[in-house]
Amino acid sequence: MTTLKINGKSHTVDVSPDMPLLWVLRDVLGMNGTKFGCGVALCGACTVHLDGIPTRSCVMPVSAAAGHAITTIEAIGATPVGKQVQQAWLDLEVVQCGYCQSGQIMSAAALLAKIPAPTDTDIDQAMSGNICRCGTYPRIREAIKQAAKTSAMVKGGG
């Protein structure tokens, strides 16, 4: 039995310890917002946060995730920075097919939580592990910058 803290709630699952967190989320707990893209941490579609750190859940054994605060796309909107990112995604109409966007948003939210005003280089470094075949990259970059501005204004305004 493994107990996981996901989005603030406790879940106990009976799975083998080497089972990747991705499949526990999707196939055991039915949380389908986190996506399967490559299975080997090459595309970023499965990105979740472990204690705020962006993590590829497709290669993260569930045993290693236990004891950490796991956040998924389903709850990222409850964090101030996650909410700003989602709003910027809507404002700039980033999304096309949408399949990779859970992972993109999780990576972007982690970036902004760590670096509130990221440079283009910061964005490149934080986001280059997330593939988008629809090619929404130019808008992702702009949306991250907008979310950064909005967050700064929210903070500045108290």
Add this chain to the structure above:
Amino acid sequence: MARVSRRHFLTAGAAAGGGLLLGWHFDAQARGAARATKATPPAFAPNAFIRIGTDGRVTLVMNQVEMGQGTYTSMPMLLAEELEIGLDQVRLEHAPPNDKLYANPLFGDQETGASSSVRAFYEPLRRAGAAARTMLVAAAAATWNVDPESCRAEKGVVTHSPTGRTLTYGALAGKAAKLPVPAKVTLKEPKDFKLIGTPAKRLDTPAKVNGTAQFGIDVRLPGMKVATVAASPVLGGKVASVDDSKARAIKGVRQIVRLDDVVAVVADHMWAATQGLKALAIRWDDGPNRTLSTADVVQGLAAAVQTPGVVARKEGDAAAAIAGAPAKMEAVYQVPFLAHAAMEPINCTVHVRPDRCEVWTGSQVLSRAQATAAKVTGLPLEKVIVHNHYLGGGFGRRLEHDYVKQAVRIAQQVDGPVKVVWSREEDIRHDVYRPYYYDRIAAGVDARGQPIAWMHRLAGPAILARYLPAAFKDGIDPDGVDGAVHLVYDIPAIQVEFVRHEEPVLNTGFWRGVGVTHNTFVIESFIDELAAAAKQDPVAYRRGLLGKSPRARAVLDLAAKAAGWGQPLPAGRGRGVSLLYSGWGSYLAQVAEVAVSKSGEVRVHRVVCAVDCGTVVNPDTVKAQIEGGIVFGIGGALWGEATLEKGRVQQSNFHDVRVLRINETPAIEVHLVRTGESPGGIGEPGTAVTAPALANAVFAATGKRIRTLPLERQLRSA
């Protein structure tokens, strides 16, 4: 891909006496269908696509699927414009498969592809909206016993102007349903459009930023198992033997399904299925393709292109004109097999019961998915229910239904529903690939370097002969020659030939732009070669040949101006230009700016694209499609190829299927030219115009003319 001739569609419409309307006006059937479904509250269906409930809810049954291209917004915009409702008043429903009700008029079946949705439905959906509005207004006028001319419709409400009385569409729906459908309706003048041509927020976006959007892979059903598969690594191969003892010992593995060409591990979840698949010892009988490599395919094509092809376009006597020209240029161009690598790996969920079969998937071709399930199970069509979902990328891959067939075959062996999910490796190695094309192209030029004759012969498979036999006429694959036969340059003698050469070692099909993507690379590279040989500026050279194509000239001028064509660049950089014209009816011009490192790595710094796609429905979506198409095209042109060794595709995942990432993405600028022309396609052109702009920029930067894609492989070996 290409379409069933537009002419046929128009003729059929005119012959039926109702123009475009009739292809769309399925009143009797739609009403029957509405009755057949347990539609409550009672609904009225002016045609197959629209339902206005007595509660006022307007439902648009979406026959065109959403795979990122924005149809779930542009289609409702067309309807809402003429129906006089707000975009927020339209509710969307995925259509079930039904060619009679939901066919794309450009193809004759229910298909989303070939950049066709707006082209196909721009007028029919507006007519449908106008007809419905007319009937609702008539119902209101009859209720009040007034002249319909004295009533107006706005935001889902009919108002009697002189008295200010109002009735909602919901209140009128029942009465309107009893009225005859107007034989003729007047469509708005473009100047009166409230929605069309304005940027609209996409209706599918909110669910896609919070993880709630349902893709095919997200299906969950009571008792559902998850399976993953290993199909024969060589096309045509068979399973010789399977030792599944180790796989069966894995916790969560429930069943091993062995079919003649594929083995599936059925489990409680994907992880157990994946572990089970790894533990299988499968011996394959590879079959006749077991020795083949890419070189064999190329050899076959190289021989085929020596033979005369079927003439797809002929003006003047190109062969004689080239023979008699002061100078002759000729070249061979090649483009490789390409996998799609859509982000959502191929998947399909199926539940086969004795008396029916249910399928859950994301498909660009619902009725084909239904038909294949019916064929495999032996059930009648109406016993096959297909539930469509958002597609995690299409790009042509989901115009095929091989994976539906495979999933149904597996599900026949499984008790209860089973979700078949391919690993990324399986997805890359069992794709339906963009074909390898091999082209010979030649031109005769006069003393000033101007082309006086053009001969383009291309060799490759006829995708449409397999896919849409009705469109494969007189030995010409209209998709294969798309773009090539649309050459806009003013050249007195032109001949385009198609040599059909099948490549049985891989399944081949549609890949964002298919024929045009390939032909535009060849043509726009070669015209650049002519300009260089004539020692003329590539933009000026093209411009001088565009006297008969003002739309092409306009986008070329705009792109050149916006890109600062002719202005100095930092050392080591080069600019390349390309132009796009095709059966899509859109004109694009692109200027790319690249730098090439000593080791042959290409860095794309900036791409400027001018687009005339005629009437624009959602300008923001048009820009997004062009941006995305360019990104897709850059990765494909620089690195994209599927190669074969011993009949096996060598690539497998994103470590060797290199695609563009955000840190490699250039600044992209899209400029729209607004014309009142008919809407043109927009999903694929951005990809198709990109490779030649890059190749021409590489030439400008390095002096190296790359005639075979992918560019970087050639630069490394050059």
